[in-house]
Amino acid sequence: MAELSLKNVVKRFGSYEIIRNASLDVADGEFVVFVGPSGCGKSTLLRMIAGLEHITDGEIHIGDTLVNDVEPADRGIAMVFQSYALYPHMTVEQNLAFGLRMTGNPKADTDRRVQRVADILQIKELMQRRPKQLSGGQRQRVAIGRAIVREPRVFLFDEPLSNLDAELRVQMRVEISRLHKELGTTMIYVTHDQTEAMTLADKIVVLRGGNIEQIGAPLDLYDNPANQFVAGFVGSPKMNFMSAEVTATDSDNVTLTLLNQGNVRLSLPLKNPPPAIGDAVTLGVRPEHFAKAGEGVADLTIAVDVAEHLGNTSYIYANVAGGEQLIIEREESRNEIKTDTLTVAIKSSHALLFDKTGNRLR
Amino acid sequence: MQLRNRAAYGFLAPYLMIFATFWIWPIISSFLMSFQNTRVNPWVFSLGANWGRLFNDPAFYNALKNTMIILIVQVPVMITLATVMAVLLNSPLLKARGLFRFAFFAPVVVGEVAYAAVFRLMFNLDFGIINKLLNSVGIPSISWFAEAPAAMALLIIAVTWRWAGYNAIIILAGLQSIPGDVYEAATLDRVSKARQFIYITLPLLKPIILFCVILSIIGSMQLFTEPMLITNRGGPGGGTETLGLFLYRQGFTSLNFGYASAIAYTMAALAIVISLLNLWVGRDQK
Numbered sequence: 229m230a231e232l233s234l235k236n237v238v239k240r241f242g243s244y245e246i247i248r249n250a251s252l253d254v255a256d257g258e259f260v261v262f263v264g265p266s267g268c269g270k271s272t273l274l275r276m277i278a279g280l281e282h283i284t285d286g287e288i289h290i291g292d293t294l295v296n297d298v299e300p301a302d303r304g305i306a307m308v309f310q311s312y313a314l315y316p317h318m319t320v321e322q323n324l325a326f327g328l329r330m331t332g333n334p335k336a337d338t339d340r341r342v343q344r345v346a347d348i349l350q351i352k353e354l355m356q357r358r359p360k361q362l363s364g365g366q367r368q369r370v371a372i373g374r375a376i377v378r379e380p381r382v383f384l385f386d387e388p389l390s391n392l393d394a395e396l397r398v399q400m401r402v403e404i405s406r407l408h409k410e411l412g413t414t415m416i417y418v419t420h421d422q423t424e425a426m427t428l429a430d431k432i433v434v435l436r437g438g439n440i441e442q443i444g445a446p447l448d449l450y451d452n453p454a455n456q457f458v459a460g461f462v463g464s465p466k467m468n469f470m471s472a473e474v475t476a477t478d479s480d481n482v483t484l485t486l487l488n489q490g491n492v493r494l495s496l497p498l499k500n501p502p503p504a505i506g507d508a509v510t511l512g513v514r515p516e517h518f519a520k521a522g523e524g525v526a527d528l529t530i531a532v533d534v535a536e537h538l539g540n541t542s543y544i545y546a547n548v549a550g551g552e553q554l555i556i557e558r559e560e561s562r563n564e565i566k567t568d569t570l571t572v573a574i575k576s577s578h579a580l581l582f583d584k585t586g587n588r589l590r
Numbered sequence: 591m592q593l594r595n596r597a598a599y600g601f602l603a604p605y606l607m608i609f610a611t612f613w614i615w616p617i618i619s620s621f622l623m624s625f626q627n628t629r630v631n632p633w634v635f636s637l638g639a640n641w642g643r644l645f646n647d648p649a650f651y652n653a654l655k656n657t658m659i660i661l662i663v664q665v666p667v668m669i670t671l672a673t674v675m676a677v678l679l680n681s682p683l684l685k686a687r688g689l690f691r692f693a694f695f696a697p698v699v700v701g702e703v704a705y706a707a708v709f710r711l712m713f714n715l716d717f718g719i720i721n722k723l724l725n726s727v728g729i730p731s732i733s734w735f736a737e738a739p740a741a742m743a744l745l746i747i748a749v750t751w752r753w754a755g756y757n758a759i760i761i762l763a764g765l766q767s768i769p770g771d772v773y774e775a776a777t778l779d780r781v782s783k784a785r786q787f788i789y790i791t792l793p794l795l796k797p798i799i800l801f802c803v804i805l806s807i808i809g810s811m812q813l814f815t816e817p818m819l820i821t822n823r824g825g826p827g828g829g830t831e832t833l834g835l836f837l838y839r840q841g842f843t844s845l846n847f848g849y850a851s852a853i854a855y856t857m858a859a860l861a862i863v864i865s866l867l868n869l870w871v872g873r874d875q876k
Contacts, residue, residue, distance in 0.1 A: 280774055301780035313771040317793045327779025330789070378779070 230291035230304065230381035230414060231256045232277065237286035239272055239438075246272050248438045250286070254416065254431070259408050262418045263425040263461070264435035270418045273435070274384050277416065278307050290382060306375035307384040310391065312367045314359040320370050321355040324377050345373040348410070365396045372404070376411070385417040389424065401427060422462055426450070434458050456586035459512050465543060465555045467580075470511045477502035482581070482590075484511060486528075488550040494526035496576050498590050503583060510582045515543065515557040517578035524573030530554060531569055544570060620851040628848035640852035650853070652828055653836035656742070656817075660832065661810045661864070664746045669802055671750065672757035673795070677787070679758065680765045691762075694755030706819035709748050710735075738829025741821045745830050748816050753809065757802045764798030765791070800872045804865045811861040814838060833857050 232254040239247040247269045254260050262270040275281040277288060279300030288295050295303050314323050324345055328338040346352045349369045359367055368388060375383055385404070389397045405428055408415055419425055425432050426446045434441045434449065434457075442454040446462075453459035459467045475493065476483035482498040485491050503509060521527050530546035533553075544556045556572055581589040627639035644650055675694055678684060697705070712718050713734040721731040734744045768791065776786045792799075814834035817824045823839075824831030831839075833853065841850030 278778065280777070300774075300777050305778065307775070307778050309771045309775060311769065311771055313769065313775040315772060315776075315790060317790075326776075326789070327781060330779065330781045330785055374775070374779075 231258075232291075232382055232414060232416070233287075233289045234273075234277075235287040235289075237273070237276065237288060238284045239269070239276060239281065240284040246438050247276070250440050252433060252440065252443060254414060257412050257414055259405075259415045259417065259428055259430045260433060261425040261429035261431070262416065262433045262435060263420065263422055264441075265461070266420060267437075268435040269438040270420075270433075270435050271386055274307075274386055274416060274418045277382075278305055278384050279303050280307075304381035305384055306378045306380035306382075307386065308368075308371045308375050308388045310387040312359070312371040312391075314367060314370055314374070316359050319356050319358055320351060320362070320373075323359070323370055324373050327374070327378060341377050341379070345377045348376065348407070349373045364392050365400060368392065368400060369403075372407070376407075381414065383411075383413055383415040385415065387418055387420070390419070390421070397424075404428060423464055426462070432462070434461060436461075453580070453588065455588055456510060456512065456582040459580060459582070459588075463514060465515050465557075467512045467514050468552075468554050468556075469582075470513070470552060470554075471550060472509050472511050474503050474505050474507045474509055477505060484509065484581075486511065486526075488548045488552050489528050489530075492526050492528060494574060494576075496525065496579055496581065496590060498581070500589055503589060508584045509589065510584070510586075511574075512580035512582060513574055514578065515555045517575055518556045518572040519575045521571040521573055524575040525579075527571050527573050528554075529569055529571045530556075546570070620847075620854060623848050624851035624855055626848045628846055633848070640849045643849060644852050644856065649828065649831075650836065653824075653831045653833045656824075656829070656831055657811060657813065657833045659742060660746060660749070660813060661807060664749055665803060665806045665810060667746070668750045668754050668806060669757060669799060671754045672802065673761055673799065675754065675758035676761035676765055677791075679762050691759065695759050696755070697752045698756045700752075702815045703819060705748075705752065706815065709744070709820050713744055735821060736826050738826055741826060741830045745813075745816050745821055748820055749810075749813065753806065757806065760802055761795060761798055764795050768794050796872060800868060803868055807864050807868065808861050811857050811864075833860075 232252075234250050234252045237247060237250040238245065250273060252260075262273060264270050272281060276283050277290075279295065279298065283296060290303055290305070315326060318326060321342060324342045325338050328341065346355060349372065351366065351369050351373060354362060354366055354370070359370070362370065368391075371388070388404075389400050392400060401424055404415075404417075408428075417424075417428060429446055431443060432446055432449050433443050436457050442449060442458045444452075449458060449462045453462060456469065460469065470489060471487045472484040473487060474482060475485050476495075477498075480497055480499070481495050482502050483493060483495045485493050518524075518528075530544075530548060532544055533547050534545040536543040536545070540559075542558045544554075544558060546554045546556070548554055556570070579590075583589055623633075624640050625635055625637060626633040627636040629639070679687060679691055679694070684690065713720050715721060715731060715733050715735070718734075720734075725731060732740050734740045772790060773786055776790055781789070812834050813832045817830045817832050817835045818838070821830040824835045834857070837850050837853040837857065840846050840853060
């Protein structure tokens, strides 16, 4: 087990910067998830920690050791790959033991460790099979087993569940979480799926275009996103964004006009320096943060496009002017939800405000 | 027969006729011919004239021995060389990869007569570049065409030069089908590059290498051009006469078609047996 820290890590291919000044501290035993859209650099960052990619600048420490120039094999890490990367010509048992056998680990110890992993992952009956005789979930289990057997200081997972079907993904997600509790080892996990990030992480690192946008606990990110990107990325269904214009300000409040909702005006408390009158801003409200008509700072009447009834809750989809779409969650009885128009209220307590560059104003 | 089947056979008919005339019939005809004495007129059935002679003919055993020497020495050397070439071609460190790939493959597309002529010149006793190079490091000139072992070595060098690159390209395709993250996993498993090659690359390449070995065995069994053109009709004194050349000499110089047919069937049977043996040795052991 070990803590890990990145200090101003940069990765450049020619003049193109893949990772810009990434700094991060991971505590011993912490489960950290790198999340972001495709091409944001999250896998590159993971591979740099593994030593499979060189870093252009900055420092990576694992435990007390600066590992910039330490070979991947000597960093005390184990990695689970998206494609599993099992040795296709070896049985499960050989896959698990290969690394230990190659490094001359005593046979008795190798056998003990392989048996322990087989117990933990419940793959005993698969030991003599080859990877092609296994299902996707079983292969993933073996890949995780191969990482555990090395007893690493840090586990790295590179989108390990993205090749599995939805049901298996949920099941494996729970297993990985259980494994983390059982082993207590530092784990770093890359995914583009914010649900995985929210459910697994002690700490989430949101990346975009090679920049770390925000680091925080899942619920902190959900409740207090640093900017519009994080607000939109974390949470499912996504936060609603409504274009607005600042029409009045005073020392404690800002008054907006929602441009695509029939110029509805609303006033929100604002402690930060207010934007100038006439500035374009974006109002962000999560689907579950709409109140019943009359119970908020402003009422919106929307034409219902589609209503999804999930049983315990319903999602109302509405297309509004300017290509914006609103998603509103209603927990009241599905029979009470009108199917043509709906009037809901925006609650000031949960409404976020962003300037036109996406920075958060409130 | 349904109309669409009839149409299909109609379209296939020209090919099937050519196939039957020039493939099926010769195979059957030569099999029958191998049981006939074709040195008398009319031909008569005789088991001893061809098959009996085959087992007692020192010239046949000489050709068989030469072919086997080439098979046993040349095929392993060439496949090893081809594997090394493929690994080098696959290396990310290699610059101008396309050029090297072409260069290694080029010998296959060079005309056989041209390549034979160039080899004869290169290995010429008096003014060939090979002897000049040997002399420059203090080795006396070798009479490549006058001494049987030297002529055999020359044949092996020539065939290896011609076909190593071709096999390397096939093995390269196999190498490129091994996913890179398997090696990354092995690197993280603390497995050295050399051990990765032995324990990951070679086992995963086995089916491809086996395929190349079998192609090469079949090629060696039929070897004809090189002993015919480079070592001057299997010279010196039959020292490089292969089964292919022996068959040609019996069939088309002595016009003994029955005997040539028996030799042809023996060659085919040997190629099949050796290939099956190879498949059996290289089978996946569960």
